[in-house]
Amino acid sequence: MSTHAAMPARGRTRPGAHARGHSRSSWAVPVTLGAAYGLYASFILRNNGASAGRQFWYGLITAVALAALCFALGRIQHTMLPLVRAVAYGALTAAAIGLLVGLTDSSVLRSAALGLAVGLGMFISTFYIYYTHEKT
Structure with a gap:
């Protein structure tokens, strides 16, 4: 009885595949977008006045929120x-x-x-x- 020469192997991954599937751009793009967005939001909130802690925290919160939403959307977009x-x-x-x-x-x-x-x-x-x- 003859069999196939190459049987498909289950559970094997490609040699260059990451363990969890995260590439550098999957987190670098949202972090960059979030940082740029947070900086711009803090500069708008400054309104030609002196920089204060309120602008820093607002920019940081908006940066983290946008980066998290972009990362989450990037992870589920293929489904x-x-x-x-x-x-x-x-x-x-x-x-x-x-x-x-x-x-x-x-x-x-x-x-x-x-x-x-x-x-x-x-x-x-x-x-x-x-x-x-x-x-x-």
Whole structure:
């Protein structure tokens, strides 16, 4: 009786695979985005005055929050449909931009409208990218 020459092995990984599947960019990109966002939020909150502890803590909290949300979205994005993934990226972008505009002492309507406009642009662009690159 003949058998197959190469039997598929179960449980083996590639030689270059990480143990948990985390690459450097999976945490470096959210940390960089969070740091830039937190710095910008603290500079907006400063409002041409002297720097104080309030701006530092606000920038740190917003940086950690955005980095954690970006990391979490990056970890689960492959399990989502392209439409849901685009909605998630659009909502995250809309909330982040709306918060930054709200720090400039503008009206709530202006910050919501600008956040919605930028979030809609992010939704359209990410949906186009994910839908056209979808593997069937």
